[in-house]
Amino acid sequence: MNRMIPxxxxxxxxxxxxxxxxxxxxxxxxxRPSRFNVMTRTEEDAVVLYNSMRGSVFKVRxxxxxxxxxLLHNRKRVLNRxxxxxxxxxxxxxxxxxxxxxxSTERDELxxxxxxxxxxxxxxxxxxxxxxxxxxxxxxCTYCYEDFALGRMLTQVREGVKALVRKYRxxxxxxxxxxxxxxxxxxxxxxxxxxxxxxxxxxCAEEGIDYSAGITTNGLLLTPEVAARxxxxxxxxYQITLDGPAHTHDSSxxxxxxxxxxxDIVANLTxxxxxxxxxxxxxRTNFTEANSVHVPELIDQLSELYADDPRFxxxxxxxxxWGGPQGEDSEAYSGKQAELxxxxxxxxxADSGLRLxxxxxxxPNGSVCYAASPWSFVIRPNxxxxxxxxxxxxxxxxxxxxxxxxxxxxxDELMSLWVDNDDAKDSGCHSCFFRPSCQGAHCPLVRIQExxxxxxxxxxxxxxxxxxxxxxxxxx
Amino acid sequence: MKVSRSAQxxxxxxxxxxxxTTASGSVQVLNLMNEGxxxxxxxxxxxAVHAGAGTGRFLIQEGRSLHVWSPETGxxxxxxxxxxxxxxxxxxxxxxxxxxxxxxSLELFEGAKTLFSQPLQxxxxxxxxxxxxxxxLCLLTDGTTHKVDPRTGRxxxxxxxxxxxxxxxxxxxxxxxxxxxxxxxxxxxxxDRLETDPPTRIYxxxxxxxxxxxxxxxxxxxxxxxxxxxxxxxxxxxNSDRGFDAPGExxxxxxxxxxxxxxxxVSVEGDVFETLPVPARADVRSRDGHLPxxxxxxxxxxxxxxxxxxxKSVAAEKSR
Numbered sequence: 125m126n127r128m129i130p131x132x133x134x135x136x137x138x139x140x141x142x143x144x145x146x147x148x149x150x151x152x153x154x155x156r157p158s159r160f161n162v163m164t165r166t167e168e169d170a171v172v173l174y175n176s177m178r179g180s181v182f183k184v185r186x187x188x189x190x191x192x193x194x195l196l197h198n199r200k201r202v203l204n205r206x207x208x209x210x211x212x213x214x215x216x217x218x219x220x221x222x223x224x225x226x227x228s229t230e231r232d233e234l235x236x237x238x239x240x241x242x243x244x245x246x247x248x249x250x251x252x253x254x255x256x257x258x259x260x261x262x263x264x265c266t267y268c269y270e271d272f273a274l275g276r277m278l279t280q281v282r283e284g285v286k287a288l289v290r291k292y293r294x295x296x297x298x299x300x301x302x303x304x305x306x307x308x309x310x311x312x313x314x315x316x317x318x319x320x321x322x323x324x325x326x327x328c329a330e331e332g333i334d335y336s337a338g339i340t341t342n343g344l345l346l347t348p349e350v351a352a353r354x355x356x357x358x359x360x361x362y363q364i365t366l367d368g369p370a371h372t373h374d375s376s377x378x379x380x381x382x383x384x385x386x387x388d389i390v391a392n393l394t395x396x397x398x399x400x401x402x403x404x405x406x407x408r409t410n411f412t413e414a415n416s417v418h419v420p421e422l423i424d425q426l427s428e429l430y431a432d433d434p435r436f437x438x439x440x441x442x443x444x445x446w447g448g449p450q451g452e453d454s455e456a457y458s459g460k461q462a463e464l465x466x467x468x469x470x471x472x473x474a475d476s477g478l479r480l481x482x483x484x485x486x487x488p489n490g491s492v493c494y495a496a497s498p499w500s501f502v503i504r505p506n507x508x509x510x511x512x513x514x515x516x517x518x519x520x521x522x523x524x525x526x527x528x529x530x531x532x533x534x535x536d537e538l539m540s541l542w543v544d545n546d547d548a549k550d551s552g553c554h555s556c557f558f559r560p561s562c563q564g565a566h567c568p569l570v571r572i573q574e575x576x577x578x579x580x581x582x583x584x585x586x587x588x589x590x591x592x593x594x595x596x597x598x599x600x
Numbered sequence: 601m602k603v604s605r606s607a608q609x610x611x612x613x614x615x616x617x618x619x620x621t622t623a624s625g626s627v628q629v630l631n632l633m634n635e636g637x638x639x640x641x642x643x644x645x646x647x648a649v650h651a652g653a654g655t656g657r658f659l660i661q662e663g664r665s666l667h668v669w670s671p672e673t674g675x676x677x678x679x680x681x682x683x684x685x686x687x688x689x690x691x692x693x694x695x696x697x698x699x700x701x702x703x704x705s706l707e708l709f710e711g712a713k714t715l716f717s718q719p720l721q722x723x724x725x726x727x728x729x730x731x732x733x734x735x736x737l738c739l740l741t742d743g744t745t746h747k748v749d750p751r752t753g754r755x756x757x758x759x760x761x762x763x764x765x766x767x768x769x770x771x772x773x774x775x776x777x778x779x780x781x782x783x784x785x786x787x788x789x790x791x792d793r794l795e796t797d798p799p800t801r802i803y804x805x806x807x808x809x810x811x812x813x814x815x816x817x818x819x820x821x822x823x824x825x826x827x828x829x830x831x832x833x834x835x836x837x838x839n840s841d842r843g844f845d846a847p848g849e850x851x852x853x854x855x856x857x858x859x860x861x862x863x864x865x866v867s868v869e870g871d872v873f874e875t876l877p878v879p880a881r882a883d884v885r886s887r888d889g890h891l892p893x894x895x896x897x898x899x900x901x902x903x904x905x906x907x908x909x910x911x912k913s914v915a916a917e918k919s920r
Binding site: 260272275276278314380506 | 613614615616655731732733773774775776791793795796802803818819820821838839841861862863879880881
């Protein structure tokens with residue numbers, strides 16, 4: 125099972141908002157700690173600072189750490205800049221203002237968060253499609269939730285996808301098209317990817333639309349020839365899963381029928397690393413309580429192969445209960461221990477010279493699920509339009525049906541379940557320190573299915589998360 | 601060449617249309633998208649059907665005569681081929697072309713123009729379009745396999761491992777290779793992955809019957825095996841290594857069958873058909889060896905429903 129990781133979209137919004145804060149905050153003298161700050165102490169009496177509106181993490185060592193702590197620990201305290209006139213103190217004070225940890229007393233941070241959310245939700249300049257060229261898969265991963273009932277994308281649906289892009293350009297004047305190939309195993313239907321990608325590239329070039337594409341693949345069919353063709357087709361982002369070294373991986377991510385896969389995948393990745401093609405490959409490891417002890421072996425192996433190649437990054441995720449048929453046999457691993465194991469693996473990977481890809485989740489918009497944005501759609505092989513790539517059988521996820529003329533046939537009530545179920549309606553989320561990052565929309569599915577606030581693990585375990593992030597920053 | 605039994609029924613490129621031949625020499629066509637409102641269409645005379653290169657499109661042979669049938673255009677003449685030839689239609693940048701494997705040669709042609717020709721040293725057993733690689737595959741009874749790239753005419757030839765003659769075979773796009781059965785182990789299906797260099801044999805599956813035809817579901821999860829006209833159609837689950845006799849009036853008599861795009865087994869005979877929803881995935885439910893067969897067949901083609909049935913039955917077992 126590969127959970128969908130869309131191409132991140134938080135960075136551009138973040139930059140423009142930060143400029144706004146900086147300009148207005150220099151004109152006043154009274155400040156207070158930002159409501160989006162998190163500060164945690166480390167064992168060596170340093171403090172780690174995080175601000176979710178900026179997405180930045182800093183580690184401050186003694187003796188400055190004490191002064192920082194004293195300035196920031198009381199959120200309600202009003203601080204007058206003129207009272208910090210000594211040169212060192214003023215420099216520290218201004219740095220904290222510049223980095224967003226201190227904000228003007230006149231600043232309405234909740235309005236900033238509203239604006240951040242609304243700018244994401246109301247943008248009409250982009251279309252994000254998660255396309256499933258097939259739901260068939262050559263793997264049978266032990267924790268997978270999909271049932272592979274639908275095969276290759278139907279001819280009429282492929283025509284509908286092309287018409288949809290034309291229609292969106294005409295109706296919304298989009299200037300950015302992002303496509304994420306998902307499945308099943310998308311490379312099983314590589315001919316569909318070739319057909320649609322060729323169309324997207326030509327149409328976007330004619331219309332001056334910025335086009336980017338990524339693929340979530342198990343990597344078995346990503347042979348050198350296919351990787352080269354993917355580059356020609358504009359596919360530059362990859363997510364490939366390796367669940368530990370060969371013996372662990374082959375027991376959880378085997379071929380349909382039981383065949384081994386690890387060696388072929390690593391051979392394909394290594395072939396990619398020997399090219400000079402521009403790409404970003406995210407190597408994901410799903411771990412369980414039982415197999416996590418073997419992951420460091422994989423880290424050593426990947427370090428030898430790819431530590432010097434900035435195109436490769438790694439992430440670690442505990443196996444979740446993603447709604448598959450396993451029931452009580454599920455290997456799901458959650459809670460504090462799972463999260464701490466993840467952070468340990470991140471630190472080990474960084475220490476081994478591998479690059480982490482988890483920093484995006486601390487950025488503004490970085491923990492918002494793609495399903496929460498009105499311009500993001502999942503297109504199934506039979507034309508069904510979903511918002512989420514996990515709850516494929518939940519009728520509330522079937523928000524539309526694509527017709528051959530490109531009409532999405534959206535149900536407004538169902539769409540609203542996914543895109544309006546956020547911090548605007550949840551008072552807890554409204555006042556949360558993590559709000560700019562997740563906006564109460566980390567997982568709309570959890571709200572819909574369980575009626576619960578979907579706090580992301582990086583927020584729940586924010587102390588260890590930012591301490592690890594600061595340590596990784598230092599290691600790199 | 602005798603008409604192959606595998607040419608008695610075919611699905612189109614989308615698995616949304618099905619065509620079959622009848623004992624009286626006609627060809628019947630069925631649109632599988634209209635579930636509950638299906639209507640059998642008479643597509644004229646023919647003794648073999650093969651997949652064409654478009655939705656609802658089929659190649660139909662009647663003796664030496666070849667034509668294409670589609671719901672939009674009806675029947676179109678496409679020239680002549682040897683009776684019993686294996687056929688397929690494949691897409692080209694500017695239309696379609698036909699591949700034909702006869703006793704003596706493999707040919708690609710468009711209208712009267714021959715695009716490629718290769719003599720064959722053994723009878724052909726399988727002709728398939730490898731969609732994601734855009735190649736024509738031709739497997740011979742001696743295990744020789746020709747892979748032809750129609751764009752360049754480049755041919756690559758290799759052998760799949762077999763000491764004895766192969767007698768049934770099918771291509772599976774999902775796993776990317778060929779299932780075949782040879783006379784030395786006539787109840788064992790072997791799978792060779794073709795996307796490795798060299799091709800690699802990865803599976804030997806005990807079928808416990810000697811097949812007369814074998815074909816795959818679009819998901820690769822199932823093999824549809826017909827062993828004789830009287831035995832039920834065997835559905836063999838590739839992932840869990842288990843076979844199930846298909847229920848239903850037609851399937852239990854072993855009539856020709858195919859899988860639809862939405863995972864129904866479609867069995868056909870004369871001018872009647874029968875559809876049977878089949879679970880798209882059976883690995884989890886059957887891995888403990890205690891699959892409740894009733895729940896398995898009555899469940900809709902969704903794995904989790906049947907899994908719940910299994911859990912309920914386990915709970916009932918425990919409460920006894």
